[in-house]
Amino acid sequence: MPANRFNGFTQYGVGVGLRIPHYDEILSRRPVVDWFEIISENYMVDGGNALATLDRILEQYRVVQHGVSLYFGSAQRLNDDHLRRLKALTRRTGTPWVSDHLCWGSVDGTYSHDLLPLPYTWEAVERTAQQIRHAQQELELPILVENVSSYAEFHDSEMTEWEFLNEVVERADCGILLDVNNIYVSSWNHDFDPMTYVNAIDPARVGQIHIAGHSRFEKYRLDTHDHPVLDPVWKLYARAIERVGHTATLLEWDDRIPPFDELHSEALKANRWLASAPQSPIAAPENRHAAA
Amino acid sequence: MQLLELQRTMLAELRQPTAPEDNPTSAAYLRPGRRLNAHERLGIYHRSYWARLRQSLAEDFPALRAVVGRRRFAALLDAYLIDHPSHSWTLRDLGQHLPAWLEQHPEQAGRRWRAALDATRVEWAYVEAYDVAALPPIVADFHANSRFALQPHLRLLALSFSVDELLPAVHRDGRSQPLPRLRRERVWLAVHRADDLVYYRRLDPIAFTLLQLLGRGLPLGQAVPEACAAAPRGSSPQSTADAIHAALALATQIGWLCSPPEANPA
Numbered sequence: 022m023p024a025n026r027f028n029g030f031t032q033y034g035v036g037v038g039l040r041i042p043h044y045d046e047i048l049s050r051r052p053v054v055d056w057f058e059i060i061s062e063n064y065m066v067d068g069g070n071a072l073a074t075l076d077r078i079l080e081q082y083r084v085v086q087h088g089v090s091l092y093f094g095s096a097q098r099l100n101d102d103h104l105r106r107l108k109a110l111t112r113r114t115g116t117p118w119v120s121d122h123l124c125w126g127s128v129d130g131t132y133s134h135d136l137l138p139l140p141y142t143w144e145a146v147e148r149t150a151q152q153i154r155h156a157q158q159e160l161e162l163p164i165l166v167e168n169v170s171s172y173a174e175f176h177d178s179e180m181t182e183w184e185f186l187n188e189v190v191e192r193a194d195c196g197i198l199l200d201v202n203n204i205y206v207s208s209w210n211h212d213f214d215p216m217t218y219v220n221a222i223d224p225a226r227v228g229q230i231h232i233a234g235h236s237r238f239e240k241y242r243l244d245t246h247d248h249p250v251l252d253p254v255w256k257l258y259a260r261a262i263e264r265v266g267h268t269a270t271l272l273e274w275d276d277r278i279p280p281f282d283e284l285h286s287e288a289l290k291a292n293r294w295l296a297s298a299p300q301s302p303i304a305a306p307e308n309r310h311a312a313a
Numbered sequence: 314m315q316l317l318e319l320q321r322t323m324l325a326e327l328r329q330p331t332a333p334e335d336n337p338t339s340a341a342y343l344r345p346g347r348r349l350n351a352h353e354r355l356g357i358y359h360r361s362y363w364a365r366l367r368q369s370l371a372e373d374f375p376a377l378r379a380v381v382g383r384r385r386f387a388a389l390l391d392a393y394l395i396d397h398p399s400h401s402w403t404l405r406d407l408g409q410h411l412p413a414w415l416e417q418h419p420e421q422a423g424r425r426w427r428a429a430l431d432a433t434r435v436e437w438a439y440v441e442a443y444d445v446a447a448l449p450p451i452v453a454d455f456h457a458n459s460r461f462a463l464q465p466h467l468r469l470l471a472l473s474f475s476v477d478e479l480l481p482a483v484h485r486d487g488r489s490q491p492l493p494r495l496r497r498e499r500v501w502l503a504v505h506r507a508d509d510l511v512y513y514r515r516l517d518p519i520a521f522t523l524l525q526l527l528g529r530g531l532p533l534g535q536a537v538p539e540a541c542a543a544a545p546r547g548s549s550p551q552s553t554a555d556a557i558h559a560a561l562a563l564a565t566q567i568g569w570l571c572s573p574p575e576a577n578p579a
């Protein structure tokens with residue numbers, strides 16, 4: 022399965038995040054890049070340099086939209102203005118799918134601008150799935166929901182994170198943006214085996230994969246996107262590709278951003294696994310109904 | 314705990330200026346981990362909440378920091394964030410209430426309050442001018458009944474200090490060079506966008522007043538006499554008339570004049 026209905030039946034390879042420090046170089050040198058991922062919110066404006074640059078990028082490259090503040094897991098309804106602007110941007114970019122995170126981040130109209138963790142409860146499953154479904158209908162595009170790095174666990178949780186993810190995506194009938202770095206960071210912070218997570222997700226729903234670097238502190242790991250991808254994360258990536266098949270893969274790098282070529286060659290290391298990835302139909306998930 | 318209640322509680326704790334580690338009643342809904350207790354776990358989110366919002370404001374208001382100094386600036390940001398947390402999905406809007414808030418809180422800026430206020434107003438105008446819509450400009454025939462809308466990215470600011478000279482310096486991050494000294498002077502400033510860059514342009518008081526009045530929807534025949542009243546004392550009628558013509562020529566040339574809303578068919 023390279024292509025599925027969750028990534029708009031596309032066959033995208035290795036992409037990189039479009040970041041401001043690289044604008045000039047990309048536009049002047051036009052490097053060969055399979056696709057760029059943009060942070061939707063940075064371009065949900067009415068004019069100016071960001072949009073003008075995006076239009077120039079779109080003349081030459083394929084762009085996929087990734088959001089950071091739709092907050093599917095918020096207990097209250099999604100922001101209609103946000104959805105409207107997001108939809109307008111999808112028309113501009115022609116993105117084959119839209120992704121955002123399995124998290125919450127605002128309440129009563131106050132925004133944290135963070136990807137806050139959810140309690141893994143049945144109430145949160147229902148609520149989150151319902152909001153993803155709503156967004157999918159409004160945007161008229163497939164949605165991939167991304168697992169986040171987390172630093173906290175709730176007393177209220179009734180299942181594991183991977184069980185929660187599988188329940189949400191099945192009820193929402195949406196895809197998964199599997200972030201293997203986030204799995205690693207959370208596994209270290211919460212003492213679970215990250216391979217169990219990778220082995221449990223429903224591979225038929227994975228439409229994209231994120232890889233990234235993180236920071237190591239004495240008592241926790243932090244998802245900082247300011248380092249090359251670390252070995253244990255590559256191992257998870259290898260296993261994910263083994264299970265899912267050839268999948269659109271993106272390297273996230275948001276801080277202490279290196280020169281474009283350095284960043285791109287780090288991303289292209291993923292081809293080592295993608296090149297030999299199975300293209301055939303995928304196997305049944307191993308642990309899909311563990312929460313029931 | 315219901316999801317909504319949990320989210321309200323957690324966000325309220327993140328918004329507290331005191332760290333969860335110093336608040337024994339916080340994080341009751343979180344499980345302790347093997348290496349970190351519940352307060353320390355919440356503390357990671359607390360630090361990141363404050364760091365992200367402070368950083369966003371620091372990026373948007375470097376001239377304000379230059380005016381009030383680093384330490385006062387940090388305290389000012391925290392006080393502002395307590396009163397005005399983000400109510401938008403984009404951090405771009407975070408500083409929108411800062412000019413009005415600082416006007417109400419002179420104690421936060423110290424003795425350079427007025428200069429700080431000017432810096433804040435210009436910096437917020439920059440944020441807006443950077444990415445709001447641009448309308449197609451019109452080449453107007455000027456009649457007494459002519460009405461216009463101003464280009465949405467044009468901001469007109471009457472200032473008491475030369476903060477427009479400070480801005481390019483702080484935006485260049487010229488720490489190696491000394492910042493220009495602020496002078497107390499009347500400045501009539503236009504902040505606007507051209508070719509996707511934001512520019513500061515000083516106007517004379519007549520041009521400034523004329524544009525303000527046209528922006529409020531007054532017809533030209535009414536705006537001109539009122540703008541003439543802004544002429545410096547002792548100006549001749551001819552120099553005032555020349556200033557009006559120059560203002561309209563400039564506004565046309567830069568593309569600041571657009572069709573008024575009612576002229577645009579729905």
Ligand SMILES: [Fe+2]
Nearest residue numbers: 167200231273
């Ligand atoms: Fe990610």
